Amino acid sequence: MSETTPTNKPQWAMVIDLDRCTGCEACVVACNVENNVATVGAEEAAKGRTINWIRIERYFEGEYPDVRVKFRPVMCQHCEEAPCEPVCPVYATYHTDEGLNAQVYNRCVGTRYCANNCPYTVRSFNFFDHVWDAPLQKAWNPEVSVRSRGVMEKCTFCVQRIKAGEAKAKDENRDVKDGDVTPACVQTCPTKAMYFGNIADPTSEVAKLSKSSRATKLLEDLGTKPKVIYLNEGE
Amino acid sequence: MKRGLKIFLLVGVAILIAVWLAWRAASQPVAPDQPIAYNHWQHISKPDGPQLDCDFCHEYADKSAHATIPNITTCMGCHEAVKTDSPEVQKLAAYAQRQEQPKWVRVYFFDPEADVFFSHKPHVKANIACTDCHGNVPQLQKMRREVKHTMGWCIECHRQRKVSIDCYVCHR
Numbered sequence: 378m379s380e381t382t383p384t385n386k387p388q389w390a391m392v393i394d395l396d397r398c399t400g401c402e403a404c405v406v407a408c409n410v411e412n413n414v415a416t417v418g419a420e421e422a423a424k425g426r427t428i429n430w431i432r433i434e435r436y437f438e439g440e441y442p443d444v445r446v447k448f449r450p451v452m453c454q455h456c457e458e459a460p461c462e463p464v465c466p467v468y469a470t471y472h473t474d475e476g477l478n479a480q481v482y483n484r485c486v487g488t489r490y491c492a493n494n495c496p497y498t499v500r501s502f503n504f505f506d507h508v509w510d511a512p513l514q515k516a517w518n519p520e521v522s523v524r525s526r527g528v529m530e531k532c533t534f535c536v537q538r539i540k541a542g543e544a545k546a547k548d549e550n551r552d553v554k555d556g557d558v559t560p561a562c563v564q565t566c567p568t569k570a571m572y573f574g575n576i577a578d579p580t581s582e583v584a585k586l587s588k589s590s591r592a593t594k595l596l597e598d599l600g601t602k603p604k605v606i607y608l609n610e611g612e
Numbered sequence: 613m614k615r616g617l618k619i620f621l622l623v624g625v626a627i628l629i630a631v632w633l634a635w636r637a638a639s640q641p642v643a644p645d646q647p648i649a650y651n652h653w654q655h656i657s658k659p660d661g662p663q664l665d666c667d668f669c670h671e672y673a674d675k676s677a678h679a680t681i682p683n684i685t686t687c688m689g690c691h692e693a694v695k696t697d698s699p700e701v702q703k704l705a706a707y708a709q710r711q712e713q714p715k716w717v718r719v720y721f722f723d724p725e726a727d728v729f730f731s732h733k734p735h736v737k738a739n740i741a742c743t744d745c746h747g748n749v750p751q752l753q754k755m756r757r758e759v760k761h762t763m764g765w766c767i768e769c770h771r772q773r774k775v776s777i778d779c780y781v782c783h784r
Binding site for chain 1: 725726727729731733734776778779780781783784
């Protein structure tokens with residue numbers, strides 16, 4: 378897995394405040410539009426072939442009429458010790474020096490080992506070539522590839538926006554700062570439950586929030602070291 | 613038996629010729645016919661020509677992902693008055709009259725399946741000469757693809773110049 382080498386590159390991370398999440402799924406819609414994520418239709422969805430880069434998990438607590446619902450948006454956790462990476466026979470998934478878990482579609486041969494090894498089940502496989510009914514293909518994001526049949530895909534933390542933000546910072550001859558990079562889900566969240574930034578920069582908002590006493594990570598005991606930090610609900 | 617050998621030889625020679633023709637066609641530089649026979653040499657290198665720089669026409673090469681081809685109003689800026697007797701310039705004037713842009717045929721591009729997201733801007737900013745990637749266009753009478761943009765070719769330059777060769781730099 379990753380040998381942690383000291384780097385001055387930004388380390389991208391996300392913080393999600395569960396107290397603010399209302400489960401509206403606006404982030405899911407934004408993600409689908411931004412990243413050309415295909416919808417498969419009811420029949421294929423019933424076979425478990427949906428493609429989701431982000432999903433909202435629902436948890437119900439208590440008995441009717443005293444029921445409380447909790448929501449949790451789950452996307453690729455960009456683990457520092459990602460279980461998906463060492464099982465790929467063709468190095469199609471690997472860790473970048475910016476702390477991203479990358480998926481290279483050109484390399485992927487579709488063994489699906491990575492999805493089997495992902496404890497968060499956030500990887501989706503393209504079981505067939507998707508059809509966008511005209512004129513929907515005109516809404517494709519030109520900055521993102523349209524994945525073909527037989528490759529695995531998952532959340533990239535909107536790498537196209539990361540690259541654009543880094544290019545902008547380079548133009549202005551400075552380091553990236555908060556606000557340079559905003560993934561589609563973070564941008565669209567109506568309750569501002571999501572934060573994104575460079576966790577290696579101690580002044581960034583995600584670095585500060587990650588030190589909160591409410592901060593937890595999903596399935597932390599697996600030792601995957603996720604880069605998505607959840608702020609638990611307060612009582 | 614002898615006849616069988618003859619047919620075998622004939623078919624063999626035919627296949628060889630076909631392979632040779634295909635190989636020759638594949639190794640020819642790509643040089644599609646354009647709606648107007650634009651001549652790079654005449655505009656850039658010709659001693660008594662206008663001696664334009666690349667970015668006179670491809671003005672967004674240092675500002676955006678795409679180098680861009682100019683609107684024909686840029687062409688007409690000069691050709692309203694210059695060389696109006698040339699049949700190609702008359703074609704251009706006809707386009708301008710109809711307020712229509714010529715459908716230029718792309719010479720350098722990546723296959724969509726390659727999932728390559730190339731940007732001119734960082735390359736121009738790093739002082740890579742246009743001719744490094746596009747061949748000696750200033751001397752070309754007819755634009756053609758002289759340099760093959762394979763991934764190995766990109767990586768080699770990135771390695772030499774100690775630029776990141778992370779997959780996400782180009783593929784996403």
